[in-house]
Structure formats: C-alpha cells, structure tokens
Amino acid sequence: MxxxxxxxxxDLGPHGRRxxxxxxxxxxxxxxxxxxxxxxxxxxxxxxxxxxxRAEWISHGRPKLTEYxxxxxxxxxxVKLLAESEKDAARAGRALKLEPExxxxxxxxxxxxxxxxxxxAPPVVKLSTKKLDA
Numbered sequence: 470m471x472x473x474x475x476x477x478x479x480d481l482g483p484h485g486r487r488x489x490x491x492x493x494x495x496x497x498x499x500x501x502x503x504x505x506x507x508x509x510x511x512x513x514x515x516x517x518x519x520x521x522x523r524a525e526w527i528s529h530g531r532p533k534l535t536e537y538x539x540x541x542x543x544x545x546x547x548v549k550l551l552a553e554s555e556k557d558a559a560r561a562g563r564a565l566k567l568e569p570e571x572x573x574x575x576x577x578x579x580x581x582x583x584x585x586x587x588x589x590a591p592p593v594v595k596l597s598t599k600k601l602d603a
Contacts, residue, residue, distance in 0.1 A: 475506065478513070485517025492565055508564055515558035522551045 475493060477486045492512050496505040525547060526532070532545040562568050 478510065481513055482517045482520060484520040485513045488516035489513035492562075492567065495567060496565060505565065508561070512558070512561035512565055512567070515554065515561045519551070519554045519558050522547065522554050526551055 477489050481489060489509060489512075492509040496502050496509060499505065526545075529547060533548055534542045535545045536542055559568065
C-alpha cells in the first residue's frame with residue numbers, strides 16, 4: 470500500500486491527508502502492507518480530529534478554564550477534547566510504529582530466555598564431605 474496505490478480519502482482535511490500519505494509510505498515496506506489500511510486510516514482521522522479541535526480551541530481564544538454557574542472552575546471542554554484527541558492520535562501512531570518509543574523493546578523477558586520449568590538448569594546437588602565409618 471503506497472500513496473500511489475491507495476487514494477487518499479476525500480473526507481480528510483489537509484493534516485489528515487498528509488498523515489495518511491506519510492503513514493502509507495511507512496507501512497508500504499512491510500510484507501503485509503494491505504492489512505494496515507484501516508490502521509493508517511484511523512491514524513489519519515485521529516490527526517485530522519486533533520487539528521480540527523485545535524483550530525476550534527484557538528478560535529475561541531485558547532481558553533483553559535471554564536466557570537460553571539455555581540462559580541466552580543474546571544478545565545475548558547475544548548482543552549479536554551484536545552488532550553483526548555492527541556492521546557488517540559499518539560496511540561494510533563504507536564500502533565503503526567511511527568514514534569521512536571514504539572520501536573523500543575517491549576517490557577518483559579528477552580526473546581529466547583528460558584522460563585519453562587523443563588528448560589531451566591538442573592538443581593545443584595552438594596555432596597557431603599563427611600566420611601562414613603564402615
């Protein structure tokens with residue numbers, strides 16, 4: 470799947486279209502690149518959503534807090550939506566291995582390490598040094 474094989478969806482904005490092309494190029498070298506189409510599309514739509522929410526937040530004057538009728542202050546709904554959208558986009562990018570941290574080794578035991586009981590070294594048996602009287 471390359472940017473020439475798969476047309477960019479029409480419903481994406483400029484940032485989503487760019488993300489779609491970049492992610493498509495990234496997965497094109499993989500042996501099963503066609504199976505990544507939905508993941509690439511999710512990533513592009515997530516990027517598109519982030520940019521739409523950011524534009525709306527900017528058009529509202531970049532509010533950080535909102536005041537409720539009882540006087541309580543809370544994070545502005547657009548701030549919450551922007552944060553959630555960015556988390557979704559980052560998660561989709563990690564799924565495609567687009568972020569450096571996604572390339573790190575997963576936590577846990579290294580590949581090939583012996584964890585099964587039948588693959589562990591036998592227990593060490595110490596022999597007594599005491600001589601028995603015969």
